[in-house]
Amino acid sequence: MSDWPEGRPGDNGGRYGRGSASAQPESARVMRQVRRGQSPPGQGPAAPPYGGVPQQPTYVDGGGGPGGYDSGYNTGQVYGTPGGHGPAGPGGPGRPAPDWRRRIKWTAITVATVLVVTSVGTYFWADSKLNRDVDLSKVIDRPDAGEGTNYLIVGSDSREGMTDEEKKELHTGSAEGKRTDSMMILHTGDNGSTLVSLPRDSDVEIPTFKGSESGKTYQGTGRHVKLNAAYAEDGPELLVRTVEYNTGLRIDHYVEIGFGGFANIVDAVGGVTIDIPQDIKDTKSGADFKKGEQTLNGEEALAFVRTRYALAGSDLDRTKNQQKFLSALANQVATPSTVLNPFKLYPTMGAGLDSLVVDKDMGLFDLAGMFWAMKGVSGGDGTSMNMPIAGNASNGNLQWDTAKVKTLVDELKNDEKVTVSAD
Secondary structure, eight states, X not given: OOSSOXXXXXXXXXXXXXXXXXXXXXXXXXXXXXXXOOOOTTOOOOOOHHHHOOOOXXXXXXXXSTTOOOOSGGGTOOTTSGGGOSSOOTTSTTSOOOOHHHHHHXXXXXXXXXXXXXXXXXXXXXXXXXXXXXXXXXXXXXXXXOSSEXXXXXXXXXXXXXXXXXXXXXXXXXXXXXOEEEEEEXXXXXXXXXXXXXXXXXXXXXXXXXXXXXXXXXXXXOOEEEHHHHHHHHHHXXXXXXXXXXXXXXXXXXXXXXXXXXXXXXXXXXXXXXEEOSOEEETTTTEEEOXXXXXEOHHHHHHHHHOOTTSTTTHHHHHHHHXXXXXXXXXXXXXXXXXXXXXXXXXXXXXXXXXXXXXTTOXXXXXXHHXXXXXXXXXXXXXXXXXXXXXXXXXXXXXXXXXXXXXXXXXHHTTOOOOOOOO
């Protein structure tokens, strides 16, 4: 019996397991082809050599030409990919080019969605922090509304939430309760913004009013007091009622901030740069400044706006400094470096909103409008002034100039350009 198996019928005696006739290893790119032995032209079938053993097939390079079998390997073609180049790279014939329009579209949609969700979340977070404790519906016998919007902005001497160390650091003292330390009317409209300070020593009449807590009506007796006494007697509602009664101007919104909140806002924006008009040294407020431009932190800013006794004009000069600083603060808050920087914006909003007391109808857009209008006061298109003063009343309080006040109020009501001067 032979060790080699017989070839299959039709193989011309070819055997299994003999391998390639070439001494070189097979190549993935050039595959030898089997070509059966052929007789020379004109002769019959060749006799098997070696004593009857069939001649083994020879291997030749497949050329794909006539008479040859082309497997495709000699060209490097690999089945399954066009062009025979294997897996195609990006943009190659085996894979479609990236759809950049689609990618840009979905990126834009994703970014827009994130911005909307963040904005909505920020709005509700900020809105929830507003202390809407003042109810202007309790104010009776109100003047008719005019054009534009009028804000009554009040700085109180409230120490609520402050530690003993903070009171000492800010030179606020430890008086109980709270009183108005500054009062201003901010008018916004189509003719620019007007900021009018109401000196706290202004002589005003307390009218008939309804108690904010008791709901009881207290009849006016014609008594005259300093303006800040109205707040001390029955809080924001009576203050609004007194301002409206003595000016004839309707107050649309009320905003109040205490000592601690004011200092925190200034620190949150990184300080406020202001040009101090003169050397100031006041042991009661803690102010100690040299004339010139400088950046004040929260403690220094509070001392600056509270300084009274170191100024020649006392309360009137102090109100001018307050106007100047609040405009500078609003300008700092509204800068891109604050608005577009979340590490500044959120602390500033948190510090401000936590410490503000507003009326029940006040919204975030109203508050933003107020800050924007205050920025306009220092931007050249606005006006800042004191309520026109005629002199001292018989009781020593500051007497308003009745004629000028009437003209001023009429211009504000009609949203006209203010022509009245406090000088």
